[in-house]
Amino acid sequence: MHTVLLIPHVAAGIAGLLLGPLLARDLSAPPYASAYLAAVSLLAATALGLVALDVAGLWWLAPLALGTVAAAAGGLRARGMPTRVRGVGGSYVALITALLVVSWGSPLAWILPTAIGAPLIERAAARA
Numbered sequence: 001m002h003t004v005l006l007i008p009h010v011a012a013g014i015a016g017l018l019l020g021p022l023l024a025r026d027l028s029a030p031p032y033a034s035a036y037l038a039a040v041s042l043l044a045a046t047a048l049g050l051v052a053l054d055v056a057g058l059w060w061l062a063p064l065a066l067g068t069v070a071a072a073a074g075g076l077r078a079r080g081m082p083t084r085v086r087g088v089g090g091s092y093v094a095l096i097t098a099l100l101v102v103s104w105g106s107p108l109a110w111i112l113p114t115a116i117g118a119p120l121i122e123r124a125a126a127r128a
Helices: 002-025 030-053 061-077 081-104 108-127
Strands: none
Touching: 002 030, 002 081, 030 061, 030 081, 061 081, 081 108
8 A cells, every 4th residue: 555655646746846847937827836736735645645554653744745735725826926936935845855855864855945945935935
């Protein structure tokens, strides 16, 4: 069952990481917005499934998954462009953080994406 959940989880993560830059170019592009939200939603759903298989070891992933999909959905539904930038940007930082945590296993993987991404997101929000 773990593999059954992990394969779409990884595929959704890759899709989200690839769609993020396309969406960043135009946050109002419906095809990219819908595809990004679908990818992040599938990622969160499969993360919750993986948590259910190992609650004691992975419980902390549940709030991260729900927060990521909430940021993406809230950002994409926001009327104000600065809020949209912050929501979608924050969800994308979460995707990058997850990739680095899995790849590196270093505490820096938890810190660097936010340290680099937050100022970039705020600069983009200010321009919006």
